[in-house]
Amino acid sequence: xxxxxxxxxxxxxxxxxxxxxxxxxxxxxxxxxxxxxxxxxxxxxxxxxxxxxxxxxxxxxxxxxxxxxxxxxxxxxxxxxxxxxxxxxxxxxxxxxxxxxxxxxxxxxxxxxxxxxxxxxxxxxxxxxxxxxxxxxxxxxxxxxxxxxxxxxxxxxxxxxxxxxxxxxxxxxxxxxxxxxxxxxxxxxxxxxxxxxxxxxxxxxxxxxxxxxxxxxxxxxxxxxxxxxxxxxxxxxxxxxxxxxxxxxxxxxxxxxxxxxxxxxxxxxxxxxxxxxxxxxxxxxxxxxxxxxxxxx
Amino acid sequence: xxxxxxxxxxxxxxxxxxxxxxxxxxxxxxxxxxxxxxxxxxxxxxxxxxxxxxxxxxxxxxxxxxxxxxxxxxxxxxxxxxxxxxxxxxxxxxxxxxxxxxxxxxxxxxxxxxxxxxxxxxxxxxxxxxxxxxxxxxxxxxxxxxxxxxxxxxxxxxxxxxxxxxxxxxxxxxxxxxxxxxxxxxxxxxxxxxxxxxxxxxxxxxxxxxxxxxxxxxxxxxxxxxxxxxxxxxxxxxxxxxxxxxxxxxxxxxxxxxxxxxxxxxxxxxxxxxxxxxxxxxxxxxxxxxxxxxxxxxxxxxxxxxxxxxxxxxxxxxxxx
Numbered sequence: 001x002x003x004x005x006x007x008x009x010x011x012x013x014x015x016x017x018x019x020x021x022x023x024x025x026x027x028x029x030x031x032x033x034x035x036x037x038x039x040x041x042x043x044x045x046x047x048x049x050x051x052x053x054x055x056x057x058x059x060x061x062x063x064x065x066x067x068x069x070x071x072x073x074x075x076x077x078x079x080x081x082x083x084x085x086x087x088x089x090x091x092x093x094x095x096x097x098x099x100x101x102x103x104x105x106x107x108x109x110x111x112x113x114x115x116x117x118x119x120x121x122x123x124x125x126x127x128x129x130x131x132x133x134x135x136x137x138x139x140x141x142x143x144x145x146x147x148x149x150x151x152x153x154x155x156x157x158x159x160x161x162x163x164x165x166x167x168x169x170x171x172x173x174x175x176x177x178x179x180x181x182x183x184x185x186x187x188x189x190x191x192x193x194x195x196x197x198x199x200x201x202x203x204x205x206x207x208x209x210x211x212x213x214x215x216x217x218x219x220x221x222x223x224x225x226x227x228x229x230x231x232x233x234x235x236x237x238x239x240x241x242x243x244x245x246x247x248x249x250x251x252x253x254x255x256x257x258x259x260x261x262x263x264x265x266x267x268x269x270x271x272x273x274x275x276x277x278x279x280x281x282x283x284x285x286x287x288x289x290x291x292x293x294x295x296x297x
Numbered sequence: 298x299x300x301x302x303x304x305x306x307x308x309x310x311x312x313x314x315x316x317x318x319x320x321x322x323x324x325x326x327x328x329x330x331x332x333x334x335x336x337x338x339x340x341x342x343x344x345x346x347x348x349x350x351x352x353x354x355x356x357x358x359x360x361x362x363x364x365x366x367x368x369x370x371x372x373x374x375x376x377x378x379x380x381x382x383x384x385x386x387x388x389x390x391x392x393x394x395x396x397x398x399x400x401x402x403x404x405x406x407x408x409x410x411x412x413x414x415x416x417x418x419x420x421x422x423x424x425x426x427x428x429x430x431x432x433x434x435x436x437x438x439x440x441x442x443x444x445x446x447x448x449x450x451x452x453x454x455x456x457x458x459x460x461x462x463x464x465x466x467x468x469x470x471x472x473x474x475x476x477x478x479x480x481x482x483x484x485x486x487x488x489x490x491x492x493x494x495x496x497x498x499x500x501x502x503x504x505x506x507x508x509x510x511x512x513x514x515x516x517x518x519x520x521x522x523x524x525x526x527x528x529x530x531x532x533x534x535x536x537x538x539x540x541x542x543x544x545x546x547x548x549x550x551x552x553x554x555x556x557x558x559x560x561x562x563x564x565x566x567x568x569x570x571x572x573x574x575x576x577x578x579x580x581x582x583x584x585x586x587x588x589x590x591x592x593x594x595x596x597x598x599x600x601x602x603x604x605x606x607x608x609x610x611x612x613x614x615x616x617x618x
Contacts, residue, residue, distance in 0.1 A: 060375070107373075107402055115373060116402035119393055122366045126398050129370020129378075136331060136353060136376060156394070159363035167355065 001216050004287045005048070009215045011282055012082070012290045013043035014275045017244045019078035021271055023091045025264035030095065030103065033242035033254040035075035037179045037212070038067075038146055041237065042079045044218045045144055047290050054084040057111045063141050064130055066115045068123025069148030069177060070104035071256075076113065077101045082292040085112035121154030123147075124174060128164050131172045142226070145174045150182025150255075153191045164232040165204040172232045173225045174205075177212065179241035183255040197236045205234040212237025245270055299482035301492050303511045306476055308447050313471040315447040316409065317342030319454045320379065324350050327458065329375065333368050335361050335382040340471065341411060343381070361391040368406040369398035377407070377458055383417070384410035384468055388429035400436045400464045407457045413443070413468040413504065414555035415596035417588060425588025426468075431560020433466040434533045440486065441533040443503035443554065443562065444469035448478040449530055456486060468504065472593075475508025477528065489536040495525035498615055499543035499550050500607070503529050503562050506553040506581070512604045513611060524611065532562050540569045544576040549618045551579045551611050555602055558582040577617035579610045 024030040050063040093099040104118025117123035127145040200207045206228040210217040225233035242248030332354040357364035368378040387410035417425040457465040502510035514524035552563035563580030
């Protein structure tokens with residue numbers, strides 16, 4: 001990947017982080033750290049890989065992203081809003097009664113959300129069903145499924161890990177957001193998953209392990225996965241829960257957090273400064289950012 | 298319209314044959330139909346379907362939770378999935394997947410839960426759902442069908458193909474019931490069928506108990522007791538208008554089902570009556586017990602799912618009039 005593209009995607013990821021933080025800070029509580037850990041992945045998917053039409057969310061040949069860890073809704077909503085699926089102003093309605101943006105992704109409420117998730121383990125199965133439907137219908141689209149590592153406690157996930165290779169679903173990439181934490185503590189403390197890559201390989205998945213905050217690594221891993229035929233691909237992403245905001249990263253228990261106004265201010269400041277610094281680098285390299293809804297506001 | 302041919306004889310074709318031939322036809326006549334099973338194709342008669350159409354008949358292995366959410370995904374992808382496993386595994390084993398990925402996310406799937414209640418016979422208590430209708434009824438906008446005979450089974454399987462919303466749960470034996478309907482009979486979803494008119498009492502039955510209800514009505518007719526028999530094959534949405542009409546016209550009701558009296562047909566009818574037109578009601582069914590092994594006839598005896606017990610309850614109900 002050339003530096004210019006990398007910078008543009010980093011900038012997009014930074015925007016997603018900023019809008020995600022703003023959204024949750026506005027509400028005062030939410031699943032913020034687990035949203036921040038997938039921000040870089042969403043930037044690469046929606047910023048360069050996915051074949052989508054935000055103005056036509058139900059375009060039948062679109063690529064699909066299923067956020068199986070449905071509590072990362074805020075990150076998905078920021079991404080979709082920036083891509084123009086719905087007005088940016090909706091982000092301030094997160095999780096309020098009657099909102100189109102509930103805590104967990106809901107396909108019936110949010111344009112651009114293809115599958116409802118939140119009851120963990122189901123998104124991967126439904127995503128595999130969609131990928132199978134694409135095969136049956138002869139549609140050449142990709143399905144990207146994002147699993148939390150804590151989510152991999154669910155037995156259904158392992159049923160799905162068996163199902164996809166059996167049905168040769170090479171139109172699927174599953175990402176494991178391996179941030180090593182779940183609600184009650186570390187994944188090692190609660191229900192140790194061990195080496196996910198080894199396990200997935202043993203399940204006959206094409207498996208890669210990468211730094212989930214490295215834009216270039218994410219992009220290259222997706223390209224490598226697309227080249228695999230006859231079996232599904234998994235990308236284990238080593239990530240940090242709360243990535244981008246040190247204060248959140250360092251919280252011992254940070255699945256669902258309350259944000260005091262001080263914390264919100266500090267977090268926003270960190271992210272805004274990082275974003276401004278990145279904007280400066282983009283200017284230096286004469287890089288045009290990925291167009292977003294913010295350009296029009 | 299439907300035509301009643303009940304004369305006490307058994308159906309010639311078992312429901313396994315009805316299911317497998319209907320599924321084969323549906324897959325071969327509609328390119329959007331897909332079939333899923335959880336390692337029970339040999340039991341549901343769909344091995345030939347799997348071999349002939351491996352691109353649209355999927356064996357999911359013994360993974361009911363995954364199967365139900367995969368089916369939801371297939372539905373989301375514009376297909377018309379049918380999924381089969383034994384009744385307990387099609388309902389309680391994967392309830393959240395049916396509830397959330399199919400129901401809440403509005404991805405309709407047609408579920409065949411086979412061998413309901415005592416039909417599970419020698420598979421025993423672990424395989425014997427007396428609660429599947431209760432679970433499925435509690436899913437908003439779900440449809441629950443308790444099948445009386447093979448003619449009705451085939452009609453329902455074909456009818457729900459084009460359902461565009463709501464979990465479609467169909468419970469039926471794999472064997473033969475009493476023959477109730479003439480081939481080619483037509484039904485209406487959400488409408489009960491009056492199989493026999495009567496003025497003294499109405500038996501509202503479903504599934505395998507419909508034949509028993511007819512037998513009881515015939516038997517009591519000899520004593521001059523006039524029983525109306527309703528086949529309430531759509532347990533949800535319930536035909537409330539018909540329940541009220543029966544209450545108004547016959548004054549007392551007995552329900553009969555191969556299910557726990559908690560949460561099934563009897564409770565649905567009771568609620569409809571109490572809210573609209575209260576008359577005496579007795580629920581005939583399994584009285585809050587677990588399953589066990591035995592032949593269907595032995596189990597019917599053990600749980601009181603017999604014409605004799607139904608007759609007893611009818612007499613008791615008539616006294617309350």
